Amino acid sequence: MQIAMVSAECAPIAKAGGLGDFVQGLSRALVGRGATVDVFLPYYDVSRLDSVTGLREVYRELRVPFHDQWLTCRVLGGAMEGVNCLFIDPRSPHGFFQRGRIYGESDDPERFAFFARAVLEFLLQSGRRPDILHCNDWQTGLIPVLLYEIYQALGLTSTRVCYTLHNLGYQGQVGESILRQVGLDPRRLMAPDRLLDPQDTRVANLLKGGIVFSNFVNTVSPRYAWEIQETDQGMGLQSLLKTHTHKFGGVLNGIDPSIWSPEVDPLIPVNFGSDSLPSKAANRQALRARLGLRDAEKPILAIVSRLDRQKGVHLMEHGIRYALAHDSQVVLLGTALDPVIAERFARLKHETEPNPDCHLELGYDEALAHLIYAGADLILIPSLYEPCGLTQMIAMKYGVVPVVRRVGGLADTVFDANYSDKPFEVRNGYLFDDLTEAGLESALSRAIGLWRGFPEYFRQLRVNGMRADFSWSLPGQQYLDIYAQIRA
Numbered sequence: 001m002q003i004a005m006v007s008a009e010c011a012p013i014a015k016a017g018g019l020g021d022f023v024q025g026l027s028r029a030l031v032g033r034g035a036t037v038d039v040f041l042p043y044y045d046v047s048r049l050d051s052v053t054g055l056r057e058v059y060r061e062l063r064v065p066f067h068d069q070w071l072t073c074r075v076l077g078g079a080m081e082g083v084n085c086l087f088i089d090p091r092s093p094h095g096f097f098q099r100g101r102i103y104g105e106s107d108d109p110e111r112f113a114f115f116a117r118a119v120l121e122f123l124l125q126s127g128r129r130p131d132i133l134h135c136n137d138w139q140t141g142l143i144p145v146l147l148y149e150i151y152q153a154l155g156l157t158s159t160r161v162c163y164t165l166h167n168l169g170y171q172g173q174v175g176e177s178i179l180r181q182v183g184l185d186p187r188r189l190m191a192p193d194r195l196l197d198p199q200d201t202r203v204a205n206l207l208k209g210g211i212v213f214s215n216f217v218n219t220v221s222p223r224y225a226w227e228i229q230e231t232d233q234g235m236g237l238q239s240l241l242k243t244h245t246h247k248f249g250g251v252l253n254g255i256d257p258s259i260w261s262p263e264v265d266p267l268i269p270v271n272f273g274s275d276s277l278p279s280k281a282a283n284r285q286a287l288r289a290r291l292g293l294r295d296a297e298k299p300i301l302a303i304v305s306r307l308d309r310q311k312g313v314h315l316m317e318h319g320i321r322y323a324l325a326h327d328s329q330v331v332l333l334g335t336a337l338d339p340v341i342a343e344r345f346a347r348l349k350h351e352t353e354p355n356p357d358c359h360l361e362l363g364y365d366e367a368l369a370h371l372i373y374a375g376a377d378l379i380l381i382p383s384l385y386e387p388c389g390l391t392q393m394i395a396m397k398y399g400v401v402p403v404v405r406r407v408g409g410l411a412d413t414v415f416d417a418n419y420s421d422k423p424f425e426v427r428n429g430y431l432f433d434d435l436t437e438a439g440l441e442s443a444l445s446r447a448i449g450l451w452r453g454f455p456e457y458f459r460q461l462r463v464n465g466m467r468a469d470f471s472w473s474l475p476g477q478q479y480l481d482i483y484a485q486i487r488a
């Protein structure tokens, strides 16, 4: 089976968050099961190409219609851990992917609309006919629309689309001029059953376009799949998703064991596993040394996250203060795109700087993330909503006990130590429901209390998390089953 995976991110080449992990992990799992996978990415100036071998030009003059002109692209190809990667490199004055970052530009809609059209134009011109186009999030929502409206008639008749929703908080609401720029007809498409935004009828909704025009749509956990059809977590798309429920489902993400395993992780000082948990102590010490925390008989509470409203930033701040006031240490690694949130954490960092039990690192640092997972005892994830969440799964693999809000994929993967209908061997963390400081404290206080008062029981929770199967083997097969079901 030939799969073209199209995304704005793929770790480690271009990663801003979990989408990058998803594309890397799933692509490798599919290759491991005998599929051929081409990952299509923009050729960002910030791409990290050290993991790509044999990078070469595979197409020199890809001419792509855009607005009232033709833009020329190069397409580069190389291999990353057995997965083919194809990079679209537009040669135009727009400098679409020469911005020093992946997202956050005022012309993001144009940048990714162009990318969508360029991918299809490349398939057409190069004669490639993948069985499946697997698109992800709003940035690629126009691909199924373009396929249906333009490229099927030009010969791309055998390709079917699977579309994965990683985050309904970003739907790609854009002016209809974007449709015209990629050669689509707004008069046909700005309709309630097509791309018209359900809440603002002046704009097109690219995520909605992807949902309507794809052969199968899924999100990244069963619980979030339910929430976005049945509750306001659907952010305006509930009734659309219910209309398309026959082609919609939830597939829980995996994490890639070759990247996230404390037994073999080359980025941590001392490898360890569930049978050698005492070795985690050396990583805790290294983490303290690296971030300037004092040595103390205190649990380390970690936060590794995009600092975004979605992630419950106000509760993060409360959790930090609560932990520090209750004899714990805190490390945070995070980045904020929103200037108001960035300012809030800059202030908190300044305020907590003198405290030898606290370190906030405001930036993106892959290696430090590994060290934090290896050294921490608890991880806090107080999300407003969470389509799947990878950090709780990664943390559990490293013997870190998660304290999370019971939403989306967090509810599918974390089972409360005290209140769960699961057998003890699979209980692995602490959950809370209410999006309030009291709600958070109800879980965090139990976690800190267990660490301090019942170390053997706490160790068992760590081991339960480490032994759970969060690999891609089941979800990899589930995606292959979806592809087989929709294949022409």
Ligand SMILES: Nc1ncnc2c1ncn2[C@@H]1O[C@H](COP(=O)(O)OP(=O)(O)O[C@H]2O[C@H](CO)[C@@H](O)[C@H](O)[C@H]2O)[C@@H](O)[C@H]1O
Pocket: 016, 017, 018, 019, 021, 022, 166, 167, 220, 253, 304, 305, 306, 333, 334, 335, 363, 364, 365, 366, 369, 386, 387, 388, 389, 390, 391, 409
């Ligand atoms: N400052 C930093 N430095 C280094 N590494 C950092 C970092 N901040 C975050 N990371 C890393 O980025 C990843 C974040 O994973 P999440 O599941 O929180 O993803 P995110 O919310 O971005 O993605 C969306 O897509 C994913 C994938 O489907 C869903 O799991 C999720 O619910 C949805 O919101 C983890 O690998 C984490 O270690």
